[in-house]
Amino acid sequence: MKKTTELIGFDNYFNVINDNPVRTINPPVYKGSTVLFQNYEDMLRANKGQYEGVSYGTDRLPTQRALEEAIRRLEGGHLTRVFQSGINGIINTLLAFTKSGDHILLCDNIYGPTARFCRKILSRYNVEIGVVPPAVGADIVEYIRGNTRLIFLESPGSNTFEIQDIPAVTAIAREKGIMTLLDNTWATPLYLHPFELGIDVVVESVTKYISGHSDVLLGSVTVSAQYAEQFSKFYRVMEVFASPEDCYLALRGLKTLEIRLKHHETSALQVARWLETVDLVDKVIHPALPSHPEHHIWKRDFKGSSGLFAFTFKEEYPETKLAAFVNSLDLFGLGYSWGGYKSLLTAAKYDRACSARYPDKTLVRLNIGLEDPGDLMKDLEKGFEALRNERGEDSV
Numbered sequence: 001m002k003k004t005t006e007l008i009g010f011d012n013y014f015n016v017i018n019d020n021p022v023r024t025i026n027p028p029v030y031k032g033s034t035v036l037f038q039n040y041e042d043m044l045r046a047n048k049g050q051y052e053g054v055s056y057g058t059d060r061l062p063t064q065r066a067l068e069e070a071i072r073r074l075e076g077g078h079l080t081r082v083f084q085s086g087i088n089g090i091i092n093t094l095l096a097f098t099k100s101g102d103h104i105l106l107c108d109n110i111y112g113p114t115a116r117f118c119r120k121i122l123s124r125y126n127v128e129i130g131v132v133p134p135a136v137g138a139d140i141v142e143y144i145r146g147n148t149r150l151i152f153l154e155s156p157g158s159n160t161f162e163i164q165d166i167p168a169v170t171a172i173a174r175e176k177g178i179m180t181l182l183d184n185t186w187a188t189p190l191y192l193h194p195f196e197l198g199i200d201v202v203v204e205s206v207t208k209y210i211s212g213h214s215d216v217l218l219g220s221v222t223v224s225a226q227y228a229e230q231f232s233k234f235y236r237v238m239e240v241f242a243s244p245e246d247c248y249l250a251l252r253g254l255k256t257l258e259i260r261l262k263h264h265e266t267s268a269l270q271v272a273r274w275l276e277t278v279d280l281v282d283k284v285i286h287p288a289l290p291s292h293p294e295h296h297i298w299k300r301d302f303k304g305s306s307g308l309f310a311f312t313f314k315e316e317y318p319e320t321k322l323a324a325f326v327n328s329l330d331l332f333g334l335g336y337s338w339g340g341y342k343s344l345l346t347a348a349k350y351d352r353a354c355s356a357r358y359p360d361k362t363l364v365r366l367n368i369g370l371e372d373p374g375d376l377m378k379d380l381e382k383g384f385e386a387l388r389n390e391r392g393e394d395s396v
């Protein structure tokens with residue numbers, strides 16, 4: 001069955017009122033701290049940790065469980081837990097699977113706050129942090145030590161878009177008994193199937209494409225059978241949970257994920273190809289363009305591309321001039337996060353610990369939303385025209 005069909009069909013939600021089953025097409029939003037037991041025997045079982053049902057609000061209420069099951073099926077993993085945000089899921093996963101004395105490897109292009117948590121907090125608990133190049137493959141072997149416990153990948157990185165050779169990394173990691181984690185937010189479970197490439201743990205910022213409307217913060221973590229019990233026990237102890245309303249909205253977002261993603265993909269590619277023809281533009285950094293250094297790997301491993309990519313200018317403009325470009329755009333909002341219906345833009349330089357594919361270059365990152373791509377190109381052209389005028393003023 002196609003993933004879309006499975007997504008749409010996932011609606012087996014029952015609520016029981018006065019013994020009558022009520023089956024709405026969407027799940028009820030279960031809210032609550034107190035969950036009532038049917039009888040004292042069940043309460044006693046819960047006290048002994050032997051109760052199968054839901055015993056408290058932090059114990060994953062049914063709306064949360066419905067979202068977890070939908071994501072688990074999509075990812076093709078063994079167990080999924082959702083968290084209050086993507087970064088919250090990442091942090092808890094790193095805490096679940098590391099201990100004092102471990103060494104972990106981070107890909108140099110991972111989401112900044114992930115690296116920040118490792119450097120500022122995890123290292124305090126005597127976990128050593130190493131960094132591998134963002135286009136790492138079989139050369140990962142050079143970075144592995146006797147105490148390497150896990151490897152954290154993000155492919156493509158959400159700012160600089162380098163792609164890792166995931167099967168090459170996971171083959172070596174498996175041989176050495178090292179866990180591999182992948183932040184799959186850019187591709188979503190629809191465009192990359194990490195478990196099929198040997199990954200053990202998949203993280204998604206559900207905030208982005210899965211929710212799709214920039215009104216939800218949620219994260220999901222899906223693990224393979226090998227790590228399911230450990231992760232489930234950790235989650236229970238940490239008593240992390242996710243907002244029922246947000247889980248409901250994410251489930252709703254999932255129903256339209258494929259058609260939204262297709263639109264993001266087609267529009268982003270159209271804009272990216274056009275940008276390659278613009279005189280002021282130097283590089284367009286988009287994994288689905290043949291000019292991308294790891295395009296061959298993207299083609300081999302991915303089922304599609306999403307709406308986030310970047311470009312650089314031929315000339316490096318000072319911030320005041322860059323402002324002329326950015327501020328003349330009407331359709332691109334200035335803001336973080338991505339994967340929603342509105343087009344967004346950020347412009348920044350990226351320092352890296354061990355790699356510098358675009359040294360000293362400002363990367364203009366575009367989140368191509370659901371607007372008409374022709375209108376978006378016209379808007380960007382206004383920005384380029386403003387820059388050309390600025391250049392003209394300089395030469396006067």
Ligand SMILES: Cc1ncc(COP(=O)(O)O)c(C=O)c1O
Pocket residue numbers: 085086087088111154158183185186204205206207208217218219337338
């Ligand atoms: C690649 C990637 N992973 C994780 C996150 C964190 O997600 P959240 O905003 O849900 O905490 C982000 C957020 O921008 C991201 O870009």
